[in-house]
Amino acid sequence: MSLLERLNTDMKQAMKNKEKDKLTVIRMLKAALQNESIKLGSELSEEAELSVLSREVKQRKDSLHEFEKASRNDLVDKVRAELKHVEIYMPKQLSEEELAAIVSEVIAETGASSKKDMGKVMAALMPKVKGKADGSLVNKLVQQHLS
Known part of the structure; x- marks a missing residue:
């Protein structure tokens, strides 16, 4: 439906x-x-x-x-x-732990190592979590993983 x-x-x-x-x-x-x-x-x-x-x-x-x-x-x-x-109409939201795992996976895929690579990571990550996670939380987790 x-x-x-x-x-x-x-x-x-x-x-x-x-x-x-x-x-x-x-x-x-x-x-x-x-x-x-x-x-x-x-x-x-x-x-x-x-x-x-x-x-x-x-x-x-x-x-x-x-x-x-x-x-x-x-x-x-x-x-x-x-x-x-x-x-009610949104897909089930990812937990912070699930999101952190996806962030780590994408960082490994993109080979990012510093905050300079944040744009590259976000570009690869957002299509995977679109609608399933808040963008500000995603941004915060990416910054934590890259620092």
Whole structure:
């Protein structure tokens, strides 16, 4: 089942169950996917769908951080709920240990030895962990392994 089909099914279920918050998030995700599809002029691949979902998660995490900094607890709760609904559609996230193993493997493959090689490592690593790990965590682990 494609992501769009899954969203449509979940949207119908959310309507039946009168879950307004979930319905709003699903509609936002569908709109983001459809906008990306229109922008590309073709159907989205799984990788493109994952990119859209990752972008949506990142936007919400950034918003959450800003709202927490501004002590806007009303908005913090709303964004946390949205984030929870969006993360349902993301692939299972890698643990820090799994990610560290992949980072070590890629560093060995690329022959990187210093922080100068960080771009080369990140370029090889990100396609492997796209959507499965937070980019800032990946960056932090690569820096630790290269120092």
